Amino acid sequence: xxxxPPTPPGPDDGISRRGLLGLAAVGGAGLVVGGAxxxxxxxxxxxxxxxxxxxxxxxxYGGHQAGxxxxxxxxxxxxxxxxxxxxxxxxxxxLLADWTDAAARxxxxxxxxxxxxxxGSPYAPPEDTGEALGLPPSGLTITFxxxxxxxxxxxxxxxxxxxxxxxxxxxPLPRFTGDALDPARSGGDLCVQACADDPQVAVHAIRxxxxxxxxxxxxxxxxxxxxxxxxxxxxxxTPRNLFGFKDGTxxxxxxxxAEVAEHVWVSSEQGPDWMVGGSYLVAxxxxxxxxxxxxxxxxxxxxxxxxxxxxxxxxxxxxxFAPIDLDATDADGTPAIAADAHVRLAHPDVxxxxxxxxxxxxxxxxxxxxxxxxxxxxFLSFQNDPARFVTVQRSLARDGLNEYLRHVGxxxxxxxxxxxxxxxIGDALLA
Amino acid sequence: xxxxPPTPPGPDDGISRRGLLGLAAVGGAGLVVGGAxxxxxxxxxxxxxxxxxxxxxxxxYGGHQAGxxxxxxxxxxxxxxxxxxxxxxxxxxxLLADWTDAAARxxxxxxxxxxxxxxGSPYAPPEDTGEALGLPPSGLTITFxxxxxxxxxxxxxxxxxxxxxxxxxxxPLPRFTGDALDPARSGGDLCVQACADDPQVAVHAIRxxxxxxxxxxxxxxxxxxxxxxxxxxxxxxTPRNLFGFKDGTxxxxxxxxAEVAEHVWVSSEQGPDWMVGGSYLVAxxxxxxxxxxxxxxxxxxxxxxxxxxxxxxxxxxxxxFAPIDLDATDADGTPAIAADAHVRLAHPDVxxxxxxxxxxxxxxxxxxxxxxxxxxxxFLSFQNDPARFVTVQRSLARDGLNEYLRHVGxxxxxxxxxxxxxxxIGDALLA
Numbered sequence: 030x031x032x033x034p035p036t037p038p039g040p041d042d043g044i045s046r047r048g049l050l051g052l053a054a055v056g057g058a059g060l061v062v063g064g065a066x067x068x069x070x071x072x073x074x075x076x077x078x079x080x081x082x083x084x085x086x087x088x089x090y091g092g093h094q095a096g097x098x099x100x101x102x103x104x105x106x107x108x109x110x111x112x113x114x115x116x117x118x119x120x121x122x123x124l125l126a127d128w129t130d131a132a133a134r135x136x137x138x139x140x141x142x143x144x145x146x147x148x149g150s151p152y153a154p155p156e157d158t159g160e161a162l163g164l165p166p167s168g169l170t171i172t173f174x175x176x177x178x179x180x181x182x183x184x185x186x187x188x189x190x191x192x193x194x195x196x197x198x199x200x201p202l203p204r205f206t207g208d209a210l211d212p213a214r215s216g217g218d219l220c221v222q223a224c225a226d227d228p229q230v231a232v233h234a235i236r237x238x239x240x241x242x243x244x245x246x247x248x249x250x251x252x253x254x255x256x257x258x259x260x261x262x263x264x265x266x267t268p269r270n271l272f273g274f275k276d277g278t279x280x281x282x283x284x285x286x287a288e289v290a291e292h293v294w295v296s297s298e299q300g301p302d303w304m305v306g307g308s309y310l311v312a313x314x315x316x317x318x319x320x321x322x323x324x325x326x327x328x329x330x331x332x333x334x335x336x337x338x339x340x341x342x343x344x345x346x347x348x349x350f351a352p353i354d355l356d357a358t359d360a361d362g363t364p365a366i367a368a369d370a371h372v373r374l375a376h377p378d379v380x381x382x383x384x385x386x387x388x389x390x391x392x393x394x395x396x397x398x399x400x401x402x403x404x405x406x407x408f409l410s411f412q413n414d415p416a417r418f419v420t421v422q423r424s425l426a427r428d429g430l431n432e433y434l435r436h437v438g439x440x441x442x443x444x445x446x447x448x449x450x451x452x453x454i455g456d457a458l459l460a
Numbered sequence: 461x462x463x464x465p466p467t468p469p470g471p472d473d474g475i476s477r478r479g480l481l482g483l484a485a486v487g488g489a490g491l492v493v494g495g496a497x498x499x500x501x502x503x504x505x506x507x508x509x510x511x512x513x514x515x516x517x518x519x520x521y522g523g524h525q526a527g528x529x530x531x532x533x534x535x536x537x538x539x540x541x542x543x544x545x546x547x548x549x550x551x552x553x554x555l556l557a558d559w560t561d562a563a564a565r566x567x568x569x570x571x572x573x574x575x576x577x578x579x580g581s582p583y584a585p586p587e588d589t590g591e592a593l594g595l596p597p598s599g600l601t602i603t604f605x606x607x608x609x610x611x612x613x614x615x616x617x618x619x620x621x622x623x624x625x626x627x628x629x630x631x632p633l634p635r636f637t638g639d640a641l642d643p644a645r646s647g648g649d650l651c652v653q654a655c656a657d658d659p660q661v662a663v664h665a666i667r668x669x670x671x672x673x674x675x676x677x678x679x680x681x682x683x684x685x686x687x688x689x690x691x692x693x694x695x696x697x698t699p700r701n702l703f704g705f706k707d708g709t710x711x712x713x714x715x716x717x718a719e720v721a722e723h724v725w726v727s728s729e730q731g732p733d734w735m736v737g738g739s740y741l742v743a744x745x746x747x748x749x750x751x752x753x754x755x756x757x758x759x760x761x762x763x764x765x766x767x768x769x770x771x772x773x774x775x776x777x778x779x780x781f782a783p784i785d786l787d788a789t790d791a792d793g794t795p796a797i798a799a800d801a802h803v804r805l806a807h808p809d810v811x812x813x814x815x816x817x818x819x820x821x822x823x824x825x826x827x828x829x830x831x832x833x834x835x836x837x838x839f840l841s842f843q844n845d846p847a848r849f850v851t852v853q854r855s856l857a858r859d860g861l862n863e864y865l866r867h868v869g870x871x872x873x874x875x876x877x878x879x880x881x882x883x884x885i886g887d888a889l890l891a
Binding site: 104106152153154155157158159160161162163213227228229232235236239240243247248249250251252253255256266268269270271272273274319320323324325326327330338339391393394395396398399400401402404 | 535537583584585586588589590591592593594644658659660663666667670671674678679680681682683684686687697699700701702703704705750751754755756757758761769770822824825826827829830831832833835
C-alpha cells in the first residue's frame with residue numbers, strides 16, 4: 030500500500046533501531062535506589078521529559094512484587110488475559126518468562142526489547158510500539174497474578190497440570206448480595222496490573238504485554254483508572270472517590286510493616302510454599318449511580334459514609350485520621366456512626382480485626398444510553414487470604430451506600446512473590 | 461435507608477457548607493496572570509496539593525474561549541449533549557447561563573456553587589459533587605460549542621427559533637471514504653470540552669455540568685482522553701500518538717498569532733456577526749487497529765507516516781522541526797516522502813495552504829470481544845471554517861495509514877467567541 034517499497038533501516042540512516050533505543054535510555058536516566066523488596070524504595074529525580082510522568086523508578090525484581098505496597102501511583106491500566114485454546118504448559122512458561130523480561134525493562138524506562146525489531150531483523154516490526162519513547166519511567170510497576178481457572182477451568186479441566194498446585198485459598202469468590210456481574214468483565218486466567226504516574230506509560234505496558242502474548246493468550250477484559258482512591262503510604266495525601274469523599278484514610282500503609290506482614294503477605298504457615306511472600310488480589314468493578322447520589326443531601330451522604338465530606342473526619346469526632354469511635358453517641362443518644370454506615374461495616378472491629386490493603390481507582394468509561402456516566406470505583410485489594418475480603422464484603426451487605434452501587438465485574442488472582450533478577454514470575458508456580 | 465435520620469449541617473458542626481467551600485479555596489490559591497484572551501497567559505505556581513494537578517489557572521472570561529490556543533493540557537473529558545424533548549428557548553438560555561457561571565468558577569479551582577447546597581438549603585444536596593475538593597485548578601479549561609442540530613434538526617425542525625442564526629459554514633460533515641460512524645458516538649446539540657492537567661478535575665467538570673443540565677439536556681456521548689497528541693504552544697514537547705509516532709509537530713501554535721488569526725478565528729468578513737472571534741470544532745473518534753499496525757516493519761511505518769519514528773524528522777531529511785521537502789528524492793530517484801505518506805497528504809502545500817489547530821487525545825476504552833484494545837485518537841481540530849477540515853480529510857482519502865484507522869465517531873460544532881465577565885456563553889447566539 031505504499032508507493033515506494035519500504036527501505037529497511039540500516040546502520041547509517043540516522044533512524045536506526047539503536048536510535049530508537051537511545052531515546053528510551055534518555056527517558057530512563059533517573060537513579061535507582063536500593064529496594065530489595067519491590068516497591069520499597071525509589072528515587073524521585075526532578076526534570077521529567079514531558080507530560081505528567083516522573084523519573085521515579087521502582088525495582089521490578091525483589092522479594093515481593095512491586096505495585097502492592099508501592100505508594101499508589103495516580104493512573105492504572107489493569108488487564109485480565111485468558112490462555113489461548115490449546116495452549117501448552119510450555120507456552121504458559123514461555124509467556125510468563127517473556128512477560129517478566131519485558132516488565133523488568135519497561136519499569137526501568139527502557140523499551141520492551143533490546144534490538145528494536147522483534148526478531149532482530151530490519152524487516153521485522155519494531156520490538157516496542159513506541160508511544161512511551163522519550164517518557165521517563167513514571168513510577169511504573171507491573172504486577173502479575175494467576176486466576177483460579179489457570180489451575181482448573183470451571184468445567185474441571187486441568188489444562189496445564191497445575192490442579193495440584195492450586196492454593197486452597199484461591200477459590201472463585203462467592204456471590205454477594207446485590208452482585209450484578211458481567212462475565213465479560215469478570216475472571217481471567219492471568220492478570221496484569223500496570224500502575225504509573227503517566228497513563229501513557231501504563232497503557233504502553235499493557236499494550237506491549239498483550240502483543241507479546243499474541244497466539245498464547247489474549248485480553249479478556251481491561252480497565253483504565255484515572256485517579257487512585259487509596260493511599261498506600263503515609264507520605265500520600267488521601268484522594269477522593271467519585272462520591273466526593275476521601276477514600277482509604279484507614280488503609281493499610283507501607284509504613285506499617287508488621288500489619289502488612291499480618292494482613293497482606295502469605296506466610297510460610299499459610300502456604301503453599303510457592304505462594305509464600307505473595308498475596309491475593311481481589312478486583313471489583315463497582316459502578317456508582319452518581320446521578321442518584323448527587324441528589325442526596327450532604328448530611329445524609331455523610332451519614333451513609335460515616336465521615337464528613339470536607340475534612341473526612343469520622344462522625345464520632347476529630348479530624349481525618351482520628352480513630353473511629355463506634356460507640357460514640359450524639360446528644361440525643363443516637364449512634365454518631367450509623368448502624369449502616371460504611372465505615373462501621375468495613376471497620377476491623379466488626380470484621381475480626383481484618384484489614385485490607387486497597388489500591389482502587391476511579392473510572393469513567395463514557396456514558397450509557399440514558400445519558401448517565403458509566404463511572405465508579407475499580408476496587409483492588411490485596412490480602413493474604415481472599416476469605417478476608419469475603420468477610421468484609423459480607424459485612425457490607427447492610428451498607429447504606431449499596432443503593433448507589435452496582436458490582437458489575439469481579440475477579441480474584443493469586444499474586445506470587447517477587448522474583449530475583451534473571452528469574453521468571455512463573456518459576457515458583459511451574460517448578 | 462439510614463438508621464438514624466440525617467441531621468442537616470449547621471453553622472457550628474464543623475462540617476458546614478462553608479467548610480466544604482473553604483477547602484476548594486485552598487486549592488485555588490495560585491495566581492492569575494492577566495490574559496484578556498482566554499488561554500493567552502497563565503501562572504504556573506509550584507506546590508500542587510496532590511496528584512498530577514497543577515496550580516496553573518486560566519481565565520474563563522475573555523475575547524476568545526480558553527481551551528483552543530491554550531497550551532494543550534494532558535487530559536480530556538469531552539461531552540456532547542442533546543437538549544431534552546420539549547425544552548424551550550428560555551431553558552436553553554438558562555442552561556447556557558448556568559453552565560457559564562459554573563465553568564467560570566470551576567476553572568478557577570472553586571466549587572461549582574457558592575453555598576454548598578443546590579438551593580441554599582441544608583436539606584438540599586451539595587451544590588458541588590466534591591471529588592475535586594482540595595485539588596488545584598490544574599489548568600482546567602471548559603470550551604462550549606453548538607452543533608448543527610441546535611439550529612435545525614435533521615428533520616428540519618427549528619426548536620429554538622435559531623434557524624436563521626445558523627452560520628452557513630455549520631453544516632453536518634459530509635461522508636468520507638472509510639467512515640464507519642456510530643450515530644451514538646456522533647453529533648450532538650451542544651458540546652463541552654474540558655481539558656486539565658488532572659483527569660479528576662476534567663471529569664469533575666463534565667459531571668457537574670451534566671448534573672446542572674438535568675431536565676434540560678442530557679449526555680449524548682462522551683470521551684475521555686488520557687494523553688494529548690498535539691502541542692499548541694512552542695513551549696511544549698511534541699507528544700506521541702498510539703502509532704508510537706510524534707504527532708502535531710507541524711501544528712499551529714499559539715505563538716504564531718498571525719497564522720492563528722488566519723486559520724482559526726472567525727473574522728468579521730467571514731461572519732456571521734455572532735461568531736466573530738469564534739471558531740469551529742471538528743471531533744472525530746478514530747479507532748486505531750493497533751494490533752495490525754504493530755506487525756508492520758519500522759521502515760514501512762515510517763514510510764506511511766513520512767517521518768522517522770524516533771526523532772520525528774521528515775524522511776526528506778533533518779530533525780523534527782525541519783521543513784518537509786515534498787520534492788526530495790532518494791539516491792534512486794524515489795520520492796523521499798511517499799505519494800501516500802500522511803505528512804504529504806496533510807501538508808498545507810497540497811491543501812491550498814490550509815492549516816488546522818489540532819488538540820487531539822489518545823484514548824483506550826477497554827477492549828473488544830476479540831481481545832483487541834479499543835484504542836486510538838480522539839481527533840479535535842479548530843478552524844474558522846469546517847470546509848477547511850473537509851479539504852484536508854478528503855486529501856487524506858489516499859493516506860496509506862487508512863488501513864489501520866476506522867473513523868467511528870464524528871461531530872462538528874460552532875464555537876462562539878469568549879464572553880466578558882458576567883455574560884453567558886449563549887448571549888451572542890440568543891441576542
